[in-house]
Amino acid sequence: MLQCSHCANMCSQNATFCENCGNLITTTHPPLYGSTTEKLAKVPHSSLIASLILDDDLITLLFQNEVQQVHVDTKLFLGRGIPTELQLPVLDLTPVAFVGGISRLHAIIVPIVRGKYQIMDVGSTNGTFIDRRRLAAFRLYYLGDESELALGNLHMKVQYAAPSHGDNAFVSTLVT
Numbered sequence: 775m776l777q778c779s780h781c782a783n784m785c786s787q788n789a790t791f792c793e794n795c796g797n798l799i800t801t802t803h804p805p806l807y808g809s810t811t812e813k814l815a816k817v818p819h820s821s822l823i824a825s826l827i828l829d830d831d832l833i834t835l836l837f838q839n840e841v842q843q844v845h846v847d848t849k850l851f852l853g854r855g856i857p858t859e860l861q862l863p864v865l866d867l868t869p870v871a872f873v874g875g876i877s878r879l880h881a882i883i884v885p886i887v888r889g890k891y892q893i894m895d896v897g898s899t900n901g902t903f904i905d906r907r908r909l910a911a912f913r914l915y916y917l918g919d920e921s922e923l924a925l926g927n928l929h930m931k932v933q934y935a936a937p938s939h940g941d942n943a944f945v946s947t948l949v950t
Contacts, residue, residue, distance in 0.1 A: 875900035875926020900926035
């Protein structure tokens with residue numbers, strides 16, 4: 775068993791992240807095929823390198839000189855190099871994939887009410903995080919205004935275009 779340095783939870787010997795708080799578990803011995811842990815350990819959690827702006831039916835990714843805008847009706851897939859022939863609404867993260875840890879199909883953003891969104895990790899290798907908490911795969915989590923969203927090593931600040939009240943609640947619902 776390994777103890778999480780953040781919350782003191784006891785985690786399984788082969789855990790990469792704490793099941794309780796999502797913190798990266800570090801060991802004195804390098805893990806087998808340890809590149810994932812080593813890469814994630816080098817990325818400071820405060821390294822916000824992009825902004826994700828959520829509006830009523832438009833999602834905008836801002837990264838340096840790169841701007842991507844996608845209209846959202848039912849759901850939006852986030853990933854890198856997703857084939858266009860699938861004809862899915864996609865926010866292509868290929869231009870920022872150099873940070874590492876972004877799966878081809880990494881997560882889905884789903885609108886819940888006008889201008890409010892939830893996110894679901896779809897079994898990505900390096901995980902999806904909100905405010906440094908790892909999300910369980912295949913569950914929906916509320917994206918609050920001013921939250922820090924991380925897809926693998928890509929850290930983004932979530933911003934709602936229109937001001938609203940009560941966005942800081944961390945609400946999750948089980949996907950049926």
